[in-house]
Amino acid sequence: MFGTDDKDIDDAEDSSVVFAVRASWFVNITLLIIKGYCYHVSQSKSVLAALADSVVDLISQLILAAGDYYAATPNADYPLGRARIEALGVLACAGVMIVASIEVIQGIIYGKYYTML
Numbered sequence: 001m002f003g004t005d006d007k008d009i010d011d012a013e014d015s016s017v018v019f020a021v022r023a024s025w026f027v028n029i030t031l032l033i034i035k036g037y038c039y040h041v042s043q044s045k046s047v048l049a050a051l052a053d054s055v056v057d058l059i060s061q062l063i064l065a066a067g068d069y070y071a072a073t074p075n076a077d078y079p080l081g082r083a084r085i086e087a088l089g090v091l092a093c094a095g096v097m098i099v100a101s102i103e104v105i106q107g108i109i110y111g112k113y114y115t116m117l
Helices: 006-042 045-072 083-114
Strands: none
Touching: 006 045, 045 083
């Protein structure tokens, strides 16, 4: 419509998505390094929690990227595709987030308990 081809629109959207994904990786890794340095300097529990959050974000991003890659890769064993693997990636991310949250809460409780003794 109006002289543009649907393929041109798809290419523009693909390039903007690729840029956004790469920028997200760069920002998340940069934040991880900065938070790691801040924790090393301050030894603050709140900075440690933020660092754990950044680690979880990167692990989740890695799991989702792997799921997206495998879902998009054709395989003769799965002629209808592997679209359901993305849902498994989301469940894996939820598991990682739960484990990280439990570890942070457990660290806070044990830290408070042992400082009271």
